[in-house]
Amino acid sequence: FKDRISFITFVLGGPGSGKGTQCEKIVETFGFKHLSAGDLLRREIASKSEYGSMILNTIKDGRIVPSEVTIKLIQKEMESSDNKKFLIDGFPRCEENRIAFEQIIGAEPNIVLFFDCPVEEMVKRLLNRNQGRVDDNMDTIKKRLEVFEELNLPVVNYYAEKGKLHKICALGTEDEIFEQVWPVFAACKQ
Ligand code: UP5
Ligand code: MG
Numbered sequence: 349f350k351d352r353i354s355f356i357t358f359v360l361g362g363p364g365s366g367k368g369t370q371c372e373k374i375v376e377t378f379g380f381k382h383l384s385a386g387d388l389l390r391r392e393i394a395s396k397s398e399y400g401s402m403i404l405n406t407i408k409d410g411r412i413v414p415s416e417v418t419i420k421l422i423q424k425e426m427e428s429s430d431n432k433k434f435l436i437d438g439f440p441r442c443e444e445n446r447i448a449f450e451q452i453i454g455a456e457p458n459i460v461l462f463f464d465c466p467v468e469e470m471v472k473r474l475l476n477r478n479q480g481r482v483d484d485n486m487d488t489i490k491k492r493l494e495v496f497e498e499l500n501l502p503v504v505n506y507y508a509e510k511g512k513l514h515k516i517c518a519l520g521t522e523d524e525i526f527e528q529v530w531p532v533f534a535a536c537k538q
Contacts, residue, residue: 350454354432355380355538358440360504361463363492364470364477365518366525370463371437373526378533381431385439388421389413408482410491412441412499415448423453433538442499446506459536460507461529465518467493 357380359367371382389407393400399417406413418439426434436457440446450456470493474484483492507513514532518525 349427352432353426353434353455355434356455356457357433357435358457358460358507359435359437359463360460360500361518362465362467362470362496362500363483363489364473365463365465366473366522367437367463369522370461370516370525370529371435373522374435374529374533377530378433378538379431380433380435381425381429382435382437383422383425384437385418385422385441386437388425389418392421404482408488410483410488410495412445412495415445416452418445419449419452422449426453440503441495443502443506446503457507457512458538459514459532460504460512461532462504462507462513462515463518463525464515469519 357374359371361367368384368387371380371384374380375382386407389403393404393407403413403417422436422439440449471486471489474489475486477484483489504513508515516525516528516532
């Protein structure tokens with residue numbers, strides 16, 4: 349299975365920083381398979397699988413779903429994809445997620461994008477989204493922001509130290525932000 353992976357990008361950033369929006373643009377231009385960990389978890393809830401209610405409660409609380417559950421979903425998608433280039437969006441969210449991915453999948457990301465966005469802007473975007481997400485309310489948003497700072501930023505710092513991090517200023521229009529993203533992929537062989 350590992351032989352079928354040619355390039356892994358982790359896409360990190362706070363809640364509402366624009367990860368999903370920019371991933372769509374990356375897919376259009378560079379042809380990756382987009383795997384949003386949050387979307388895979390929401391699909392599990394909708395399919396009423398055995399973990400559905402646990403996942404729903406975890407997301408409502410803004411906490412992190414156990415690594416094995418999320419990684420199994422990611423792995424299934426990677427294994428069934430014809431595409432060998434993966435954009436993994438919103439994962440890993442903590443050091444434990446990161447270490448478990450390395451152990452189970454046996455691979456590390458080639459590069460990591462980090463969408464750096466001021467808190468006020470993230471809150472504004474989430475409250476304006478209006479797509480019925482159970483976690484887009486002020487109470488849950490506060491918890492998501494806390495978990496992001498406490499548990500996800502250490503992962504961001506880890507990849508910065510490894511020289512794999514590409515920090516993107518996530519303020520501005522979608523196109524302005526993509527102007528910073530494009531050269532990152534244009535510069536590396538995938
Ligand atoms: N928008 C986008 N770009 C904009 C711009 N430049 N200017 C103005 N508006 C812009 O964007 C958010 C909103 O902003 C949209 O309305 C968009 O149009 C607008 P989006 O691209 O959706 O941002 P994104 O960073 O993807 O925000 P999202 O809410 O998806 O981030 P989260 O990280 O909070 O959500 P995710 O789905 O990844 O996770 C949800 C929950 O699942 C987590 O809190 C956690 O409980 C659980 N989870 C796990 O437990 N483990 C995982 O591995 C993953 C998730
Ligand atoms: Mg998203």
